[in-house]
Amino acid sequence: MTIQFKVYRSCFLILIAANLAGHLSTEIRADDPIESTKPVHIRVTWTNAPANNATISWSSTAEATSHVVRFRAKGSEGKETTVKAEKGKYADTKTDLTYYHARLSKLEPMTAYEIQIQNDDHVSPKTYFVTAPGNDRPFSIFSGGDSRTNKQERRRANQMLSRMTEQSYANSDLQDDIIALAHGGDFVATGTNLTQWIEWLSAHELTTCSDGRMLPIIPTRGNHDKGKIFNQVMGFTEDDKNYYALNLSPKVRLITLNTEIATAGAQAKWLGNELKVSRPLNRWVMAQYHRPAYPAVKTPGTALQSWVPTFEKHNVDLVCELDGHAIKRTLPIRGNVHDKTGVVYIGEGGLGVAQRAPKQNRWYIQSPGYSASSTHVYVLTFKKDWLLGKCVRIDGTIADQFVLLARKIKPKKVTPPKKTTNTKPGSESKKPMDAKTKAQPKK
Amino acid sequence: MPDSTACKPTFPASQLRLVLRTVIVLQCFGVAGQFLLSPLESESQIFEFLFFESGITEPVAQFIDDVGIWGCLISAVLILAGGLYEFRQPSLDRTDSKRLNPTIWWLEVVSLQFIACWFLANALAYMARGEMYWEWTLAEIAVRLGTPIALTCLLIQRGSNHVRWFDIVRYVVTLTTAMTFLAHGYKATQLYGPFTDLILLTDMNCFGFEPEQKSVEIGLVAIGWADIALAAGLIITRWGGIKTYMFLWGAVTALSRITAFGLVAWPETLVRSANWGMPLALILLCSIKSNAVLTQTSPD
Incomplete structure (x- = not known):
């Protein structure tokens, strides 16, 4: 009876460990199985002032009730910022898949941000992206x-x-x-x-x-x-x-x-x-x-x-x-x-x-x-x-x-129009970029 | 006692054949312009399907594409030759009382079937590739398919002196014209981008009114609904005004390729000859029917 209990307990612990290992893996793998609320297809898109903004997107088969991305500057010990993602169903009648978009703003230019996604109790591997330069570097x-x-x-x-x-x-x-x-x-x-x-x-x-x-x-x-x-x-x-x-x-x-x-x-x-x-x-x-x-x-x-x-x-x-x-x-x-x-x-x-x-x-x-x-x-x-x-x-x-x-373009002092003709909600502001930029350290 | 459905040879029947022949020849020259003769020639949907979707090597796909286009061009020349042969006959032989020379008749019929098959294959290839509005493709190009089919029916009719062939031609022409107007109308109501561009670029090149895109889009929706109403009207009424409007509007839309993109777009205009050609054929068909009815009511 005791031996049987030990075997069950060992199996249970192994299962827990395997599950935790899966959750805490630090590597993104292509073709990860798409199941329940597990976040997959993690990606970064730039459609608006990428020195300070980025959109982190992912998908899951089941619709998560809690869906956030946590991020902070890579290597820092600071507190993580949490951003709730907007979600919706992909327009397809055959496949049920939910998309999530977390819009990160007020980021520092040329900074590596470590991100981790949490969909209900599923946590993605930690990964990172680097914002666009804020200085005139090559x-x-x-x-x-x-x-x-x-x-x-x-x-x-x-x-x-x-x-x-x-x-x-x-x-x-x-x-x-x-x-x-x-x-x-x-x-x-x-x-x-x-x-x-x-x-x-x-x-x-x-x-x-x-x-x-x-x-x-x-x-x-x-x-x-x-x-x-x-x-x-x-x-x-x-x-x-x-x-x-x-x-x-x-x-x-x-x-x-x-x-x-x-x-x-x-x-x-x-x-x-x-x-x-x-x-x-x-x-x-x-x-x-x-x-x-x-x-x-x-x-x-x-x-x-x-x-x-x-x-x-x-x-x-x-x-x-x-x-x-x-x-x-x-x-x-x-x-x-x-x-x-x-x-x-x-x-x-x-x-x-x-x-x-x-x-x-x-x-x-x-x-x-x-x-x-x-x-x-x-x-x-x-x-x-x-x-x-x-x-x-x-x-x-x-x-x-x-x-x-480079063309010899005469720099002009341009006054941006009062009402921009860009009707896009995500259009970039003409605000000059933050001069305080930090370069991404080289490996 | 004459056959009650006998149709007295009529001049508009040969006119109808002339219109359809002209439209087909123009269409085929347009195809050759697009895919063979233009300095910026391209490849057809058949090539795209064979190469990208079926994994056939580029030289083989190109060969098949070239065979199709040369086939259309040769067919057009044969149909043109058939038309000239008919035109050179004594006026009595130009009527519907005699069949054409069998060799010429067969050459024309085979050529027409080749053209119809090539247009159909292109449409199916476009649909298989799932491009924008692929589900409307067959309706959109219905007039291009309908023209060779209608002319084939007229060639079969020639010599048989049977009015039912005119009925078949009428069904083909009416139905395909309605389908094309319906498809274009639907796309216009959906603010299909290239249609908006046709209006805006035509204005830029020819008029310079510089309308707001919003205004153009309102106009486009109105045009779309008008096209849909005309398509329905063509099926349910016999009012001649609809056909005349379709003829004029079909010509305008075909020409809009040149007004928007310049003379270099001549193949695009020619390939759309059926847009005005089929409504014109319908107008002529009406006059044939009138004559046939007159013939039936006053037998020899």
Whole structure:
């Protein structure tokens, strides 16, 4: 009787220990089973002033009654801050899945924040992310997209992103530090299919580094990302139009546009106003959107009429386009001709999707422009005098490399309009960034 | 005693064939422009489906795509040749009393079926890829499918002198026109972005009124509901004004590609020739019916 009791007690203790070990694990694993209120698909998105804000999102099958994220500066002994997440059901009739978004604000720039999610009694592994720089330091970002098909290739591409991010912090050189992924859209093949999103979300967890560092994502809507789920995954409000602008540092502005709604009209006006204000304040201004104006493969999208004249008027430095599933870098273009002062367009998506042969006869990808076909991602490095772009293939080799010199833009004293034309709730304020920034210590 | 349904050869029947032939030829040249002739040529939905969704290699998918497009172009030339052959016949032979030369007849019918199949396959590929509003695809391109089917019926009718073929053609043309207007109307009421862009960019290029997007969207919803009402009206009434409006509006919407994107968008305009061509065919069909009725009431 006593022996039997000891065996039962041992089994019970082992079960408790295993359960605790599962709860206290410090590693995020892709493809973790989705069960009850256990938080999975943990991710960080940047859609608003990323030096001070971030959205932490996750999912669970059962709807948790208590759903919070606890965070504090990594390595500090200070008290954790708790933020309650908003929640909702993904728009899918077949799969019952709940999403959560915790909006973190008033963060310190360039600071590592350790986060832990608690959904009822389920606690996630501790992980961390780093806010965008608040000072004018060099840094890098990934620019890529089209991860909708070829799931194995998508996973390989995400592992490559994780590896490259880790490597970028393994030295004392600041300029190669990769701070985020600007994703140009077409995350999945059918945007209304939650099963495909679940696969993408699981695969996205592979971008997390081995030490738990998460790669923030700056999302763009692609033509396949139709429907409500995109906004639910990326932490936008339900009726968000998905065009916005944010500063990756005080001198680097990234504008995200949406080619899946009307491109002329309100969006074009917003772009004009945005560039009028942001161009004189920033050394580097770049844009990303899905359907290309200067495609390497397909026919031009409406961006050619709606936005290209505005890009040229305000001397945008670089435009990232997707959708074609090829590698391309155009000649600098102004007025639809090669012009050294023009705008360079890169693209066109290769984070998993099958790659196509570019149409080599198109004038704007002739040498010294570039085009090729391979799974790839761009690494863009922003420095004071120049911008270095590297197109990296899945095997780590460099397909293309280019340098853009900083334009001599006369800084203007710009008074922001009283009533901003940006209708987006998450639009970034024009408030100057906090000068008191601390640099992320190198490994 | 003549057959009670016998239809006296009528001039509008050959006019109807001329309209449908013209529309099909323009459509096919539009397709060739999109996917073959334009300096910024692209690939069809069939290519996209084969390459991205089915894992077929790019050269094979490209080959199949090229075969389809060249097939459409050759078919268009054959249909054009058939039309010219008919036009060169003595005026009596141009009527419906005689069949065409069998070789030409077969070539035309096969060509028409090829074109219809290619348009259908493209629509199915688009649906299979689950793109925006994929569930409306068949309705949206119904007129493009309906044109070769209607002309096939007319070619079968020729020589049979049987009025029921005109009825079949009328059903095909009426139904497909209504479906296309219904689908476009629905998308307009949903504020489909590219439609808004067509209006805004046309204004930017041609007028310069610079309307607010909100105003354009209100207009677009009104246009959408008008399209839906017209589609319903076409089925339930015989009022000629509906067909005339559809003809004019179909031409405007096809031309809007050029007014919005410039002359480079000519293939987009040509491929939408059925938008105005089918309502025009309906107008002609009405006059044929009138003639047929007259013929029945006053036998030889």
